[in-house]
Amino acid sequence: MTIGQVNVQDWDSEYDVIVVGSGAGAMAGAFSAASRGFKTLVVEKTPFLGGTSSYSGASCWLPATQVQERAGVADSLDAARAYLQSLLGEAEADRREAFLASAPELVKALEHDPAIEFRWTAFPDYFAGPGRMDAGRSMMPLDLPRSEIGNLAALVRPNIESDRKGESHPDGPLTAGQALIGRLLLGFMNTGNGSVRTETEMTGLIVEEGRAVGISVETADGAHTLKAAAGVLLGAGGFESNTRMRAENGTPGSADWSMAPRGSNTGTAIRSAQEIGAAVELMDEGWWCPGVLQPSGDGAFTLGFRGGLMVSGDGRRFANESLPYDRMGRQMAFAAEDRIPSWFVFDSRFGGGLPAIMRPDITSPREHLAAGTWVQAQTLEELAERTGLPAEALSETVQRFNGFAETGVDEDFHRGEDPYDLFFTDPSHGPNPALVALDQPPYFAARMVLSDLGTKGGLRTDPDARVLAEDGEPIPGLYAVGNTSASFSGRFYPGPGIPIGTAMVFAYRAVQSMAAR
Structure with a gap:
């Protein structure tokens, strides 16, 4: 032998x-x-x-x-x-x-x-x-x-x-x-x-x-x-x-x-x-998921978005953010040069915290902001400047999304139309609980990378x-x-x-x- x-x-x-x-x-x-x-x-x-x-x-x-x-x-x-x-x-x-x-x-x-x-x-x-x-x-x-x-x-x-x-x-x-x-x-x-x-x-x-x-x-x-x-x-x-x-x-x-x-x-x-x-x-291949970039350089598995929106480097949405995490991760990997990293944009209605589940959740918003993995701004124009995103595109994206939140219909990516999209949401919110307007400054943006649960x-x-x-x-x-x-x-x-x-x-x-x- x-x-x-x-x-x-x-x-x-x-x-x-x-x-x-x-x-x-x-x-x-x-x-x-x-x-x-x-x-x-x-x-x-x-x-x-x-x-x-x-x-x-x-x-x-x-x-x-x-x-x-x-x-x-x-x-x-x-x-x-x-x-x-x-x-x-x-x-x-x-x-x-x-x-x-x-x-x-x-x-x-x-x-x-x-x-x-x-x-x-x-x-x-x-x-x-x-x-x-x-x-x-x-x-x-x-x-x-x-x-x-x-x-x-x-x-x-x-x-x-x-x-x-x-x-x-x-x-x-x-x-x-x-x-x-x-x-x-x-x-x-x-x-x-x-x-x-x-x-x-x-x-x-x-x-x-x-x-x-x-x-x-x-x-x-x-x-x-x-x-x-x-x-x-x-x-x-x-x-x-x-x-x-x-x-x-x-x-x-x-x-x-x-x-x-x-x-x-x-x-x-x-x-x-x-x-x-x-x-x-x-x-x-892998079991993919969006990950919030940590100050240490690690990623934190992220799922269950109940607010906010995600944009690529051009300041535009590219998918239904409420997709199951592997499917959202695949959307990021599909155009990696533009979408890794992406930015997850949200407002202050969640108290400065990310409207999602993170694992591990061991870094405070204050620590993220100090490290630059998150940024904060009073206006979308200022947020765009701090993230390097095109200001006009980001403002247009948020304005269009807020319109969807008012009507309850995501005309671009159909967020909220599948049972999974609604699983983590507050059912009492609006005509479509998966669509929550971004209109309460200050605004935040979290840097997102492609994490995995394993190959x-x-x-x-x-x-x-x-x-x-x-x-x-x-x-x-x-x-x-x-x-x-x-x-x-x-x-x-x-x-x-x-x-x-x-x-x-x-x-x-x-x-x-x-x-x-």
Whole structure:
């Protein structure tokens, strides 16, 4: 057996399944494996478990499950199939059908463990079309009391605000992404078949007669080799933090603007699989979002605009600002030279704060204004001067938008005509709650960049998450899920929680494949 050209005589440790990474997909796979009796190891290179999943709202797009049934939500696999087909056509039909078939099974298997429980949450699907659910088909984990998870809470990555400030979890239960990772971790450890190694970085895959049989790792005390008798599951995120890989693949945005935890998601798992012949695809793709530029140079994921408007360098609007964040991000990337950065313009009716949700939200308006990432002015002409925008165009844009706010009809981009557009708005405001006039000076403008929730291109996989070689044949023993794999949703983001939902489903299917050997 070899790591590259280095012979391996003895293993330092042996397991049935090794899971590389610790986001929602990886942890669902680890739980599934350990629940089947596999001796399972989770390897995480950072000090905490959860990756970008721990920062998330933890929506999981999983159609027609017992969670929807409990909530009285009428959903079906046929409706979900029609919706996905309306977006994707017949592309990836095999993986689509595998996902649909296994989503209800996964949820049933997860909730069989008392540590794991979900609730349905209203959040509209992102596109109009047959099978679309205006109230959504996503679910979230229940909050996790500290009394239930105990000392294991220290392993879970804190929320993004705390983590970016170098702080630990705030007091109280684990919520959202921390609750999802915490519940999966608790279930995993309760099986008695699971163990975790943090600050352990995979450095390569070990192959014997064409089969992946283990991994090499680097820790504080040196290099080690770990055997995986049944399989290696790669769930280590994408390559959004790797500036070189982004440049090589023409991936828009910047590592500085990504939401990935610092030191994570550098593409090592993808590179390691490529070194043994794995194929990749969609490497220029990501899960995009507008980001408010921070004084540090980071981006803050921004969604749920309930006022204001966005303009490109010419002072003109270029899209419906209330679009789902990936769709708005794609509008920015479409004409990157003019739209990155863009400016989000709003007035003082929101008290000087941005009329949107930002993650992380750790920088005050005063700090933004001092750093120049936001500007403030008493008039639109002055605002244009301070931002470098054409004054006449900006004034005309705001005047036209204010007219739309009065009539309730956005004649340019139809803002407020889709259920998603109205989801974050104040329903008592005006004839169209998504259109709020800018007429209360002082005016503000926030510099906007193209952020991402991760890259979505990676290893090519089959319906059982088996990694495929360049010739299309599976590499025995090797599986990939989440952003380490190329998403079957291609260049679409169908609904809230698709990244997490699909990662967990395919991790579940990967373990089924391992068990069938």
